[in-house]
Amino acid sequence: GQQLNQSPQSMFIQEGEDVSMNCTSSSIFNTWLWYKQDPGEGPVLLIALYKAGELTSNGRLTAQFGITRKDSFLNISASIPSDVGIYFCAGHPSGTYKYIFGTGTRLKVLA
Protein backbone atom coordinates (compact mmCIF):
# COMPACT_ATOMS: atom_id res chain seq x y z
CA GLY A 1 0.00 0.00 0.00
CA GLN A 2 0.93 3.62 -0.35
CA GLN A 3 3.14 5.10 2.34
CA LEU A 4 4.66 8.44 2.95
CA ASN A 5 8.41 8.87 3.07
CA GLN A 6 9.19 10.44 6.42
CA SER A 7 12.67 11.55 7.43
CA PRO A 8 14.71 11.32 9.44
CA GLN A 9 13.77 7.97 10.99
CA SER A 10 15.31 8.98 14.28
CA MET A 11 17.34 11.77 15.79
CA PHE A 12 19.16 12.63 18.97
CA ILE A 13 19.37 16.30 19.79
CA GLN A 14 20.51 18.45 22.68
CA GLU A 15 17.95 20.26 24.78
CA GLY A 16 17.41 23.73 23.37
CA GLU A 17 18.15 22.79 19.78
CA ASP A 18 15.70 23.17 16.92
CA VAL A 19 14.40 20.08 15.10
CA SER A 20 13.14 19.61 11.56
CA MET A 21 11.45 16.65 9.94
CA ASN A 22 9.56 16.17 6.72
CA CYS A 23 7.26 13.93 4.75
CA THR A 24 7.04 13.48 1.00
CA SER A 25 4.55 11.69 -1.19
CA SER A 26 4.14 10.78 -4.83
CA SER A 27 0.47 11.82 -4.58
CA ILE A 28 -1.20 15.17 -4.10
CA PHE A 29 -2.80 15.60 -0.70
CA ASN A 30 -5.66 17.84 0.42
CA THR A 31 -4.77 17.63 4.09
CA TRP A 32 -1.63 17.10 6.12
CA LEU A 33 -1.79 16.15 9.80
CA TRP A 34 1.09 15.93 12.26
CA TYR A 35 0.92 13.71 15.35
CA LYS A 36 3.01 12.89 18.39
CA GLN A 37 2.85 9.48 20.03
CA ASP A 38 4.12 8.71 23.53
CA PRO A 39 4.85 5.12 24.62
CA GLY A 40 1.68 3.13 25.29
CA GLU A 41 -0.57 5.89 24.02
CA GLY A 42 -2.41 6.75 20.85
CA PRO A 43 -1.20 9.46 18.45
CA VAL A 44 -2.20 12.95 19.51
CA LEU A 45 -2.93 15.57 16.86
CA LEU A 46 -0.47 18.48 16.92
CA ILE A 47 -1.14 20.48 13.77
CA ALA A 48 -3.54 20.25 10.82
CA LEU A 49 -2.86 21.83 7.42
CA TYR A 50 -5.44 22.28 4.66
CA LYS A 51 -4.00 24.57 2.02
CA ALA A 52 -0.86 24.56 -0.12
CA GLY A 53 1.69 26.97 1.33
CA GLU A 54 -0.09 27.15 4.68
CA LEU A 55 2.14 27.73 7.69
CA THR A 56 0.62 26.92 11.10
CA SER A 57 2.06 27.08 14.60
CA ASN A 58 1.17 25.39 17.87
CA GLY A 59 3.42 26.75 20.60
CA ARG A 60 6.98 25.78 19.71
CA LEU A 61 5.81 23.66 16.80
CA THR A 62 5.45 24.98 13.27
CA ALA A 63 4.31 22.99 10.25
CA GLN A 64 4.01 23.84 6.58
CA PHE A 65 1.95 22.44 3.73
CA GLY A 66 4.29 22.25 0.73
CA ILE A 67 3.51 24.28 -2.37
CA THR A 68 3.50 21.17 -4.56
CA ARG A 69 0.95 19.55 -2.16
CA LYS A 70 3.23 16.51 -2.04
CA ASP A 71 5.20 17.37 1.07
CA SER A 72 5.02 18.82 4.54
CA PHE A 73 7.50 19.93 7.19
CA LEU A 74 7.43 20.07 10.97
CA ASN A 75 9.79 22.20 13.02
CA ILE A 76 10.21 22.16 16.78
CA SER A 77 12.03 25.10 18.27
CA ALA A 78 14.05 25.09 21.49
CA SER A 79 13.43 21.41 22.22
CA ILE A 80 12.78 20.23 25.78
CA PRO A 81 12.92 16.71 27.29
CA SER A 82 9.14 16.22 27.04
CA ASP A 83 9.39 16.52 23.25
CA VAL A 84 10.70 12.93 23.26
CA GLY A 85 8.42 10.63 21.31
CA ILE A 86 7.51 9.51 17.83
CA TYR A 87 6.21 12.07 15.37
CA PHE A 88 4.00 10.97 12.49
CA CYS A 89 2.76 12.76 9.44
CA ALA A 90 -0.49 11.76 7.76
CA GLY A 91 -1.83 12.80 4.41
CA HIS A 92 -5.30 12.70 2.95
CA PRO A 93 -5.26 12.08 -0.81
CA SER A 94 -7.81 13.91 -2.88
CA GLY A 95 -11.00 11.97 -3.61
CA THR A 96 -10.53 9.33 -0.91
CA TYR A 97 -11.63 8.76 2.66
CA LYS A 98 -8.29 7.25 3.59
CA TYR A 99 -5.40 8.73 5.50
CA ILE A 100 -1.87 7.61 4.64
CA PHE A 101 0.73 7.63 7.43
CA GLY A 102 4.46 8.09 7.46
CA THR A 103 6.64 5.59 9.30
CA GLY A 104 7.51 8.10 12.01
CA THR A 105 10.45 10.10 13.32
CA ARG A 106 11.70 8.99 16.73
CA LEU A 107 12.98 11.99 18.63
CA LYS A 108 15.27 11.76 21.64
CA VAL A 109 16.29 14.87 23.52
CA LEU A 110 19.47 14.86 25.58
CA ALA A 111 19.29 17.11 28.61
Place this chain on the structure above:
Amino acid sequence: NAGVTQTPKFQVLKTGQSMTLQCAQDMNHEYMSWYRQDPGMGLRLIHYSVGAGITDQGEVPNGYNVSRSTTEDFPLRLLSAAPSQTSVYFCASSIRQGAHEKLFFGSGTQLSVL
Protein backbone atom coordinates in the same frame (compact mmCIF):
# COMPACT_ATOMS: atom_id res chain seq x y z
CA ASN B 1 -16.51 14.28 26.53
CA ALA B 2 -14.48 11.06 26.35
CA GLY B 3 -13.44 11.29 22.68
CA VAL B 4 -12.49 7.89 21.21
CA THR B 5 -12.64 5.01 23.69
CA GLN B 6 -11.09 1.61 23.04
CA THR B 7 -11.41 -1.55 25.08
CA PRO B 8 -9.67 -3.67 26.17
CA LYS B 9 -6.26 -2.05 26.67
CA PHE B 10 -4.44 -5.39 26.59
CA GLN B 11 -5.46 -8.83 25.31
CA VAL B 12 -3.74 -12.19 24.93
CA LEU B 13 -5.29 -14.79 22.63
CA LYS B 14 -4.44 -18.29 21.55
CA THR B 15 -4.18 -19.07 17.86
CA GLY B 16 -7.63 -19.76 16.46
CA GLN B 17 -9.58 -17.83 19.09
CA SER B 18 -11.93 -15.05 18.09
CA MET B 19 -12.54 -11.75 19.79
CA THR B 20 -13.92 -8.26 19.29
CA LEU B 21 -12.05 -5.02 19.91
CA GLN B 22 -14.46 -2.30 20.92
CA CYS B 23 -14.37 1.31 19.78
CA ALA B 24 -16.80 4.07 20.66
CA GLN B 25 -16.78 7.81 20.04
CA ASP B 26 -19.03 10.45 21.54
CA MET B 27 -18.25 13.27 19.11
CA ASN B 28 -20.91 12.38 16.50
CA HIS B 29 -18.18 11.71 13.95
CA GLU B 30 -19.18 10.26 10.61
CA TYR B 31 -15.86 8.65 9.77
CA MET B 32 -14.34 5.84 11.85
CA SER B 33 -11.42 3.59 11.11
CA TRP B 34 -9.15 0.87 12.48
CA TYR B 35 -5.37 0.81 12.13
CA ARG B 36 -2.71 -1.58 13.22
CA GLN B 37 0.74 -0.41 14.23
CA ASP B 38 3.77 -2.64 13.85
CA PRO B 39 7.42 -1.71 14.42
CA GLY B 40 8.88 0.13 11.44
CA MET B 41 5.61 -0.07 9.50
CA GLY B 42 3.77 3.01 10.64
CA LEU B 43 -0.01 2.87 10.86
CA ARG B 44 -1.79 0.67 8.35
CA LEU B 45 -5.51 0.98 7.65
CA ILE B 46 -7.55 -2.19 8.25
CA HIS B 47 -11.16 -1.10 7.67
CA TYR B 48 -13.04 2.16 7.69
CA SER B 49 -16.58 3.48 7.73
CA VAL B 50 -18.01 6.75 6.42
CA GLY B 51 -21.29 6.38 8.28
CA ALA B 52 -23.69 3.96 9.95
CA GLY B 53 -24.29 0.94 7.73
CA ILE B 54 -21.32 1.67 5.45
CA THR B 55 -17.94 -0.03 5.73
CA ASP B 56 -15.03 -0.60 3.36
CA GLN B 57 -11.68 -2.32 3.32
CA GLY B 58 -8.40 -0.62 3.93
CA GLU B 59 -4.88 -1.72 3.18
CA VAL B 60 -4.73 -4.89 5.36
CA PRO B 61 -8.31 -6.22 5.84
CA ASN B 62 -7.70 -9.98 5.75
CA GLY B 63 -8.65 -11.76 8.96
CA TYR B 64 -10.75 -8.87 10.26
CA ASN B 65 -14.43 -7.97 10.07
CA VAL B 66 -16.20 -4.75 10.99
CA SER B 67 -19.75 -3.46 11.22
CA ARG B 68 -21.22 -0.01 11.86
CA SER B 69 -24.75 -0.32 13.21
CA THR B 70 -24.62 3.04 15.01
CA THR B 71 -22.71 6.29 14.53
CA GLU B 72 -20.99 5.83 17.89
CA ASP B 73 -19.63 2.28 17.68
CA PHE B 74 -17.24 0.54 15.29
CA PRO B 75 -16.12 -2.88 16.61
CA LEU B 76 -13.31 -4.85 15.00
CA ARG B 77 -13.64 -8.65 14.98
CA LEU B 78 -10.81 -11.10 14.68
CA LEU B 79 -12.37 -14.23 13.25
CA SER B 80 -9.59 -16.75 13.96
CA ALA B 81 -6.57 -15.12 15.56
CA ALA B 82 -3.13 -15.77 14.11
CA PRO B 83 0.33 -14.83 15.47
CA SER B 84 0.68 -12.40 12.54
CA GLN B 85 -2.12 -10.38 14.10
CA THR B 86 0.00 -9.57 17.14
CA SER B 87 0.07 -5.80 17.01
CA VAL B 88 -1.19 -2.59 18.57
CA TYR B 89 -4.62 -1.62 17.25
CA PHE B 90 -5.92 1.93 17.10
CA CYS B 91 -9.38 3.19 16.39
CA ALA B 92 -9.77 6.69 14.97
CA SER B 93 -12.62 8.99 14.05
CA SER B 94 -13.06 12.27 12.24
CA ILE B 95 -15.63 14.82 11.22
CA ARG B 96 -15.58 17.21 8.34
CA GLN B 97 -15.60 20.73 9.71
CA GLY B 98 -16.29 22.34 6.41
CA ALA B 99 -13.30 21.01 4.47
CA HIS B 100 -11.20 20.82 7.62
CA GLU B 101 -10.98 17.23 8.73
CA LYS B 102 -9.16 16.18 11.88
CA LEU B 103 -8.50 12.54 12.74
CA PHE B 104 -8.59 11.62 16.45
CA PHE B 105 -7.24 8.38 17.91
CA GLY B 106 -8.09 6.17 20.85
CA SER B 107 -5.42 4.98 23.27
CA GLY B 108 -4.96 1.60 21.60
CA THR B 109 -5.32 -2.12 22.27
CA GLN B 110 -2.17 -4.20 22.55
CA LEU B 111 -2.93 -7.68 21.25
CA SER B 112 -0.71 -10.73 21.54
CA VAL B 113 -1.60 -13.97 19.75
CA LEU B 114 0.27 -17.01 20.99
